[in-house]
Amino acid sequence: LVIGGGATGAGVAWDAALRGLDVVLVERGDLATGTSGRFHGLLHSGGRYAVKDPSAADECARENVLVRHVAADCIEDTGGFFVTTPFDDPGYADRFAEGCRQTGVPCEEIEPSLALREEPRLNPRISRVFRVPDASIDVWKLVWALSRGAQERGTRVLPYHEAVAVHRNGDRVLGCRVRNARTGEELDIEARVTVSATGAWAGRIAGLAGVEGVEVQPGRGIMIAMNHRLVNTVVNRCKMPADGDIIVPIRTVSVIGTTDQHTDDPDDHTVLQDDVDAMLEDGEQLIPGFKDARALRVWTGVRPLFEDRKQHGSSDTRDVTRAHALLDHQQRDGVSGFLTIVGGKLTTYRLMAQETVDAVCHQLGDWRPCTTATERLPGSEHGDYYHVGERLARREQHLFDDQLVCECELISRRQFEDSIRRRGTTDLDDIRRLLRLGMGPCQGGFCVYRAAGILHGLNGIDTSQANAALLDYVRERWKGVWPILYGDQLRQARFDEWVFQGMLDIEHLP
Amino acid sequence: MSPSLSYDVVVLGAGVAGLTAATRLAEGGARVCVLAKGVGSTHLAPGTVDVLGYAPDRVESPSAALGDFIAAHPDHPYASIGADHLAAAIDWFAEKIEHGPQPGYAYVGGLDRNHLLPTAAGAIRPSALVPETMAAGDARAGAPVCVVGMRVLRDFHPALCAGNLQRAGIAARAVAVDLDVGRMEANAVGLARRFDAPAFRAAFAARLLPLLRAGERVALPAVLGARDPHGAWSELQERLGRAVFEIPTLPPSAAGIRVYDALRAALRAAGGRLVIGAEVHEVEREGERVSAVTAHTSGHASTYRCGWVVLATGGFHSGGITLASDWRASETALALPLHGMPARDEPRFAADYFGPQPMSTVGVAVDGSLRAHGTENVFVAGAALPGAVSWREGSGEGVAISSGSAVAQAVIERSGVAASA
Numbered sequence: 046l047v048i049g050g051g052a053t054g055a056g057v058a059w060d061a062a063l064r065g066l067d068v069v070l071v072e073r074g075d076l077a078t079g080t081s082g083r084f085h086g087l088l089h090s091g092g093r094y095a096v097k098d099p100s101a102a103d104e105c106a107r108e109n110v111l112v113r114h115v116a117a118d119c120i121e122d123t124g125g126f127f128v129t130t131p132f133d134d135p136g137y138a139d140r141f142a143e144g145c146r147q148t149g150v151p152c153e154e155i156e157p158s159l160a161l162r163e164e165p166r167l168n169p170r171i172s173r174v175f176r177v178p179d180a181s182i183d184v185w186k187l188v189w190a191l192s193r194g195a196q197e198r199g200t201r202v203l204p205y206h207e208a209v210a211v212h213r214n215g216d217r218v219l220g221c222r223v224r225n226a227r228t229g230e231e232l233d234i235e236a237r238v239t240v241s242a243t244g245a246w247a248g249r250i251a252g253l254a255g256v257e258g259v260e261v262q263p264g265r266g267i268m269i270a271m272n273h274r275l276v277n278t279v280v281n282r283c284k285m286p287a288d289g290d291i292i293v294p295i296r297t298v299s300v301i302g303t304t305d306q307h308t309d310d311p312d313d314h315t316v317l318q319d320d321v322d323a324m325l326e327d328g329e330q331l332i333p334g335f336k337d338a339r340a341l342r343v344w345t346g347v348r349p350l351f352e353d354r355k356q357h358g359s360s361d362t363r364d365v366t367r368a369h370a371l372l373d374h375q376q377r378d379g380v381s382g383f384l385t386i387v388g389g390k391l392t393t394y395r396l397m398a399q400e401t402v403d404a405v406c407h408q409l410g411d412w413r414p415c416t417t418a419t420e421r422l423p424g425s426e427h428g429d430y431y432h433v434g435e436r437l438a439r440r441e442q443h444l445f446d447d448q449l450v451c452e453c454e455l456i457s458r459r460q461f462e463d464s465i466r467r468r469g470t471t472d473l474d475d476i477r478r479l480l481r482l483g484m485g486p487c488q489g490g491f492c493v494y495r496a497a498g499i500l501h502g503l504n505g506i507d508t509s510q511a512n513a514a515l516l517d518y519v520r521e522r523w524k525g526v527w528p529i530l531y532g533d534q535l536r537q538a539r540f541d542e543w544v545f546q547g548m549l550d551i552e553h554l555p
Numbered sequence: 556m557s558p559s560l561s562y563d564v565v566v567l568g569a570g571v572a573g574l575t576a577a578t579r580l581a582e583g584g585a586r587v588c589v590l591a592k593g594v595g596s597t598h599l600a601p602g603t604v605d606v607l608g609y610a611p612d613r614v615e616s617p618s619a620a621l622g623d624f625i626a627a628h629p630d631h632p633y634a635s636i637g638a639d640h641l642a643a644a645i646d647w648f649a650e651k652i653e654h655g656p657q658p659g660y661a662y663v664g665g666l667d668r669n670h671l672l673p674t675a676a677g678a679i680r681p682s683a684l685v686p687e688t689m690a691a692g693d694a695r696a697g698a699p700v701c702v703v704g705m706r707v708l709r710d711f712h713p714a715l716c717a718g719n720l721q722r723a724g725i726a727a728r729a730v731a732v733d734l735d736v737g738r739m740e741a742n743a744v745g746l747a748r749r750f751d752a753p754a755f756r757a758a759f760a761a762r763l764l765p766l767l768r769a770g771e772r773v774a775l776p777a778v779l780g781a782r783d784p785h786g787a788w789s790e791l792q793e794r795l796g797r798a799v800f801e802i803p804t805l806p807p808s809a810a811g812i813r814v815y816d817a818l819r820a821a822l823r824a825a826g827g828r829l830v831i832g833a834e835v836h837e838v839e840r841e842g843e844r845v846s847a848v849t850a851h852t853s854g855h856a857s858t859y860r861c862g863w864v865v866l867a868t869g870g871f872h873s874g875g876i877t878l879a880s881d882w883r884a885s886e887t888a889l890a891l892p893l894h895g896m897p898a899r900d901e902p903r904f905a906a907d908y909f910g911p912q913p914m915s916t917v918g919v920a921v922d923g924s925l926r927a928h929g930t931e932n933v934f935v936a937g938a939a940l941p942g943a944v945s946w947r948e949g950s951g952e953g954v955a956i957s958s959g960s961a962v963a964q965a966v967i968e969r970s971g972v973a974a975s976a
Contacts, residue, residue: 495712539871548600548601548674
């Protein structure tokens with residue numbers, strides 16, 4: 046039993062399924078709606094940790110190569126730069142190069158003029174540039190591929206099922222009770238080993254199991270999606286990791302991240318105005334004119350940073366290691382059949398899964414080798430990277446036999462209908478994570494009415510469900526829009542208000 | 556040296572407010588030129604004249620509700636314009652459409668009673684004055700409704716519309732018709748042009764007729780003609796033997812463009828000039844007077860000297876006002892001072908999508924005669940004015956037409972152009 050349907054949990058399910066284990070995965074929301082679905086999309090080369098956290102850098106460097114191999118379809122091979130801007134300590138660059146050399150992060154120093162030819166929007170006053178194999182990774186595609194692969198090998202995947210109790214018999218965990226978030230029905234799941242891959246929520250699950258002292262420090266960070274690809278290469282500031290020092294080009298947008306603030310509640314997604322303002326200033330240092338570019342959306346993610354408080358006293362969550370921790374509660378607490386995997390980062394999801402399932406095999410007394418380093422995920426069998434023109438190319442093939450639902454993300458009616466039927470969902474946000482519906486510049490202004498109209502009647506979805514889908518989605522989009530409304534995006538939001546509140550009058554739907 | 560042109564009044568913006576002001580000024584004898592970056596919101600708007608739809612409950616009669624509304628909203632443009640002027644302006648508008656370039660096309664209704672028309676989502680929306688082609692959709696009319704979609708039009712979903720009408724207690728069902736337009740998708744404006752052709756109407760009616768049941772009214776997306784909507788609508792009513800009505804749907808809007816075409820024709824008939832693609836780049840001032848604006852058109856700069864300026868460039872939605880990332884807002888053409896901006900430490904937007912949004916009432920600061928603060932000769936009309944939340948109140952066209960008309964009158968009174976004409 047795997048609790049948690051983020052990249053780590055789905056990775057554990059895939060790994061265990063490949064080893065022939067009988068697996069069930071439960072997730073309280075949709076897959077990849079926790080921390081996984083709320084990050085910037087960077088597949089680390091390891092460069093970011095080369096100086097500060099060499100063991101994390103080393104892990105990233107090795108995993109980067111493996112994940113590129115097995116999940117190519119989820120990855121755009123953007124490459125990455127570390128650039129020294131006039132605002133950065135010039136001495137850091139040499140330490141960075143040395144750190145990369147020692148940790149095995151592939152790194153090549155190039156002329157700033159060459160970097161500026163490749164990325165003309167970069168600050169022209171950059172003095173040093175290192176090229177590293179950073180990439181961008183579509184986390185929803187990844188988690189869905191992991192989940193689909195696991196399902197093809199017999200895994201049961203239950204999204205919208207929240208663990209509400211962990212069953213114990215003496216010092217043994219026997220499984221858990223889950224509640225269907227949509228129907229309220231409860232279900233008991235028995236398992237010989239239960240894995241908690243719940244990230245920032247791991248303390249709660251451990252608490253349900255009666256295991257003390259699993260303390261996760263949730264570190265909240267904001268990310269801002271800018272319209273268009275301001276850069277086509279991942280750009281990092283060459284300095285000690287801090288706020289607002291990464292810009293990741295992913296799909297149709299570029300994402301700048303991030304901040305780091307301790308939070309007590311991992312479900313608190315408050316965006317502070319000062320954080321937004323500071324992030325825009327940071328962006329301006331990397332890309333002059335950044336503040337005048339169009340910002341689409343802001344959101345927060347919560348890092349699941351795990352520390353043993355007996356050894357560290359620091360309160361800055363950025364100082365906590367990015368490395369992960371596998372807690373074997375048999376060794377740690379004398380509770381068998383229960384493992385917690387926590388910490389780490391998306392880039393190392395595979396390694397975390399491997400170590401976890403190794404421990405599962407150990408507890409089961411049934412050793413089976415891990416094959417996730419070589420077995421390609423569904424959709425990635427060909428080994429070709431995603432490229433940004435893919436949807437346009439497909440659209441051109443169907444120009445005369447299919448309609449567009451979403452112009453921004455080039456989603457066709459057929460794709461949309463197939464996804465609704467396959468998912469059996471009435472929630473347009475689920476479809477957003479599959480297809481990127483409404484994630485472009487208009488943030489749903491045109492596509493949401495169309496989507497609700499098409500949804501209506503599919504799978505027997507009735508009018509009240511279609512209305513709810515429409516209203517929920519408009520409200521959901523607004524959440525990430527209003528804290529960052531200015532410039533052209535404010536103009537867009539006003540237009541959307543005319544469509545939704547003026548023309549369609551959705552507030553007064555019966 | 557750019558060529559210099561001289562007008563009594565330069566109007567900035569070619570939406571309903573700008574075209575109303577310019578036409579009324581031209582009709583009053585002024586030499587008027589409209590400069591606009593592009594066409595206005597007409598091309599996106601449903602084509603109805605909304606005067607007061609929600610306050611905040613649904614308004615049955617705008618004329619009855621206006622007094623209380625104005626008393627409760629002293630900063631609203633209606634408070635400066637007054638109910639009487641508003642009523643006269645709406646009549647003027649209806650008359651312009653009736654004598655406009657679309658033969659026989661007319662608006663029906665007025666301030667006494669709102670029409671209650673279905674939206675494309677099937678909500679019921681109040682509008683004061685509406686195209687004749689929409690009026691039969693009133694929710695209070697008894698006949699059951701057959702909502703007709705066209706598969707080629709992805710911007711109209713008849714089943715959702717019909718489903719919500721049913722929920723509102725109106726007998727309704729949906730059907731879809733296949734149209735051969737040579738491709739998989741068309742928008743409302745493309746289809747409207749097709750409906751100008753009698754042969755297309757006849758073929759459409761022939762396909763639709765067998766799908767209809769006795770006693771049903773027919774709802775169609777607002778695609779019934781660009782140049783000849785009256786002809787298209789009456790011919791369909793005749794061929795189908797029943798009431799037919801249009802429902803506005805996603806932009807671009809055929810019904811809205813009819814308004815633009817009608818007002819543009821009225822402006823030209825009155826001797827006014829309209830220049831589209833003219834963005835203001837420079838402003839000349841003499842004291843508190845704007846004496847000339849320079850716009851780039853057709854690849855060169857032209858300077859327009861003027862005695863008076865009407866600013867009708869709209870709000871945030873049209874780019875008339877912008878908000879920078881450092882949260883400074885500005886009026887983009889003349890850099891006029893704004894009214895209603897939340898203070899730096901106050902919220903600008905609220906988390907509740909349907910809640911009050913502090914930024915929504917920002918506009919150019921004006922006095923009681925709609926003259927911009929800090930100027931002697933600049934008047935402001937339409938969505939550039941502060942105080943209205945048109946998309947929530949259902950007051951967009953009412954504000955545009957009445958304020959356009961009011962500033963025209965203000966300029967004429969002050970300049971004496973009518974007397975000299």
